[in-house]
Amino acid sequence: MGATIKDVAVEAGVSVATVSRVLNNNPSVSEDAKKRVSAAIDKLGYSPNYLGRNLRKKHTNVILVIMPNSDHSFYMNIVSGIRRYAQPRGYSIICASTDEMEGMELRHMDMLFNRIVDGVILLGTNFDADTLNKLSEEYNIALCTESVAGAEVLTVVVNDEKAAYDATAELVKEGHRRIAFVGAADSASSSRKRRQGYIRALKDASIPIKDEYMYLGRYDYVSGGTAVEKFMALPEPPTAVFCVSDLLAFSAIKKANDLGLTVGKDLAVMGFDNITFCEMMQPTVSTVEQPCMEMGREVVRKLISNINNTNGDKDNGYYTVAHRIVLRGSTGHNDN
Amino acid sequence: MGATIKDVAVEAGVSVATVSRVLNNNPSVSEDAKKRVSAAIDKLGYSPNYLGRNLRKKHTNVILVIMPNSDHSFYMNIVSGIRRYAQPRGYSIICASTDEMEGMELRHMDMLFNRIVDGVILLGTNFDADTLNKLSEEYNIALCTESVAGAEVLTVVVNDEKAAYDATAELVKEGHRRIAFVGAADSASSSRKRRQGYIRALKDASIPIKDEYMYLGRYDYVSGGTAVEKFMALPEPPTAVFCVSDLLAFSAIKKANDLGLTVGKDLAVMGFDNITFCEMMQPTVSTVEQPCMEMGREVVRKLISNINNTNGDKDNGYYTVAHRIVLRGSTGHNDN
DNA sequence: GTGAAAGCGCTAACAC
DNA sequence: GTGTTAGCGCTTTCAC
Numbered sequence: 001m002g003a004t005i006k007d008v009a010v011e012a013g014v015s016v017a018t019v020s021r022v023l024n025n026n027p028s029v030s031e032d033a034k035k036r037v038s039a040a041i042d043k044l045g046y047s048p049n050y051l052g053r054n055l056r057k058k059h060t061n062v063i064l065v066i067m068p069n070s071d072h073s074f075y076m077n078i079v080s081g082i083r084r085y086a087q088p089r090g091y092s093i094i095c096a097s098t099d100e101m102e103g104m105e106l107r108h109m110d111m112l113f114n115r116i117v118d119g120v121i122l123l124g125t126n127f128d129a130d131t132l133n134k135l136s137e138e139y140n141i142a143l144c145t146e147s148v149a150g151a152e153v154l155t156v157v158v159n160d161e162k163a164a165y166d167a168t169a170e171l172v173k174e175g176h177r178r179i180a181f182v183g184a185a186d187s188a189s190s191s192r193k194r195r196q197g198y199i200r201a202l203k204d205a206s207i208p209i210k211d212e213y214m215y216l217g218r219y220d221y222v223s224g225g226t227a228v229e230k231f232m233a234l235p236e237p238p239t240a241v242f243c244v245s246d247l248l249a250f251s252a253i254k255k256a257n258d259l260g261l262t263v264g265k266d267l268a269v270m271g272f273d274n275i276t277f278c279e280m281m282q283p284t285v286s287t288v289e290q291p292c293m294e295m296g297r298e299v300v301r302k303l304i305s306n307i308n309n310t311n312g313d314k315d316n317g318y319y320t321v322a323h324r325i326v327l328r329g330s331t332g333h334n335d336n
Numbered sequence: 337m338g339a340t341i342k343d344v345a346v347e348a349g350v351s352v353a354t355v356s357r358v359l360n361n362n363p364s365v366s367e368d369a370k371k372r373v374s375a376a377i378d379k380l381g382y383s384p385n386y387l388g389r390n391l392r393k394k395h396t397n398v399i400l401v402i403m404p405n406s407d408h409s410f411y412m413n414i415v416s417g418i419r420r421y422a423q424p425r426g427y428s429i430i431c432a433s434t435d436e437m438e439g440m441e442l443r444h445m446d447m448l449f450n451r452i453v454d455g456v457i458l459l460g461t462n463f464d465a466d467t468l469n470k471l472s473e474e475y476n477i478a479l480c481t482e483s484v485a486g487a488e489v490l491t492v493v494v495n496d497e498k499a500a501y502d503a504t505a506e507l508v509k510e511g512h513r514r515i516a517f518v519g520a521a522d523s524a525s526s527s528r529k530r531r532q533g534y535i536r537a538l539k540d541a542s543i544p545i546k547d548e549y550m551y552l553g554r555y556d557y558v559s560g561g562t563a564v565e566k567f568m569a570l571p572e573p574p575t576a577v578f579c580v581s582d583l584l585a586f587s588a589i590k591k592a593n594d595l596g597l598t599v600g601k602d603l604a605v606m607g608f609d610n611i612t613f614c615e616m617m618q619p620t621v622s623t624v625e626q627p628c629m630e631m632g633r634e635v636v637r638k639l640i641s642n643i644n645n646t647n648g649d650k651d652n653g654y655y656t657v658a659h660r661i662v663l664r665g666s667t668g669h670n671d672n
Numbered sequence: 673g674t675g676a677a678a679g680c681g682c683t684a685a686c687a688c
Numbered sequence: 689g690t691g692t693t694a695g696c697g698c699t700t701t702c703a704c
Contacts, residue, residue, distance in 0.1 A: 004681055015691045020683055030689060050450035051391040052681030055696050060387070062452075064430075070416060076406040080435065092447070094400075094430035099416065111428070114386035115697095116398075221616065250616045257618055280557065280586045282593055282618045340697060351675045356699055366673060388697030391680050451681095678701085687692080 003044040012040035023048055062092040064117040066108050068124040070097040074273045075123050078144060081296025091304060112139050119303050136316065140307045144299040146190050154306065156299040156319040160190045163288045163323040164197030167270050170325055171240045172205045176268060180213040180238035182227040182248050188219065194244045213238055224251030232259055239267060246271035246278055249285050253330060268331040283329025295321050339380040347376035359384055397426055400453040402444050403433040404460040410609045411459050414480060417632020427640060448475050455639050472652065476643045480635040482526050490642065492635040492655040496526045499624045499659040500533030503606050506661055507576045508541045512604060516549040516574035518563040518584050530580045549574055560587030568595055575603060582607035582614055585621050589666060604667040619665025631657050
């Protein structure tokens, strides 16, 4: 088992250099030699050992995507977008997830330090700006969906502030004046920015900001329900809730249902992300769509360009990509 | 950038062999040397190049998981189980997904052929038994959640026939006599087996099998709704529907709702997999739970043992793992 | 306890 | 158009 380039060479009666040349589509090799090498490869069932190749070439053509957790089906859409761009260009994409465990992110980054991958795309990160900047000097990294303030690192995100502004403004337009907000802790820059957008939209509509209409928990499922429970116990409960993730919206909707409210009528709920399940829920859920495919494509496109950029001027820009408000049943709109 | 073992050696005033020894925790190295090497490593910010290391060691300690698509959040739970076992044992797990595209599976397997990974776990496959058997001779591969008939390859799955039998029997026990089935094409062994289990359960209850109560589509979301639409147009529509995936159940439920039926009362729906969203749906959905964590753990445990088994007798066994029926709102049970 | 040196499989100068 | 050879960064015998 495990034929090497040398085996192929003797089988084909040529030197290893010639074999290597046909492997790499080097034009300067005769038709005859090419044919004999191909035959030998087939006969021996040879495939090149990439450890040797990559060691020599000093790059691997694989890019690692690190996700904070694995239950956001939203991340998968980004990965799809990344893959669709990268694969035809000779890059393999591999994924790892942090499962929100301490130290895991750094563990995964080892693949970068150990030269197993050429670059890393972080779909959310716990690294601070300093660390990121230092990392970015020596390695090719990029942020996607979650920026970090002060980090001069290639990042592509949605304009979170504007997106939240638009979502909230839409709720206002529907006639709501008592609009609550469910966010994650402000440490997540996306949630912080969305909260700012929410506040700005209320201000623009001359609606006073109420602390009791703001709930900050975690990005995951449970917090939404807790928030709604709290909101609905208020003397003046809100008529609309804007959640910074669809998962949060789902749990908010469920709790509202349990409380006997008809979502879309008694209470409007708006999510964020537009994951597939939004259309499967009952009612379907309104949300802010992040253009996952496009984000994935853009971030990997720029990252690859950085990787191939030997002269030091890499693109560490901050790019935003257009969001879209999707109105469905949970805000009283018709489906389809 | 990119210090090598040689740099560390000169910095520490020792030979590369000694550096390598401390890197690999070889006991036969003096405290003093160890200290100097560690200092040099820190100073230079050195991390070993795994391409060199792996080339020499002839293994990489990474295992690849290939998924048929990326929207089954169910797969992610298996990957979690795999990771939780593998990581503490020095193995990295990386994921790739086929996105149901022709040829992608083989493309990903290249990582195995190219020695980039030590083994592969297939969460569903398009390879036939012959191919799999041939592959398994030379490489370490395993199947999980989806077996293939005639393949003598390490596989761990749920007993699909029995699981479907139990699910259907439960529906019978609830008093249903008109029970429909929504499956994927029989080419998917899991779906075929589940259909067999469904049939056996009906037979055991002396309920005649009706062709018009059987719908075979795809594993994904849409088919469920189509099926329900068809079923409900029947002169004698079913009172219960068993779907071979939760996604199918979700879409069945949605369609039933659209048709004005109250799921859990007018129509019972049972899914398969127990993905997280089952608890978020309205009503919550009853299902057959596959013990993802356990499956992941078992399959990777056995695969790693195969990888480390230099003498040729590898474990190509077929293992099943216990399923569990979870009763929720969609079959009229309380959510608790 | 430590170092010199061979070699893992491959690519790329260089020579012819 | 082809072969020879050095060497990518590392581990591991084998001497000492």
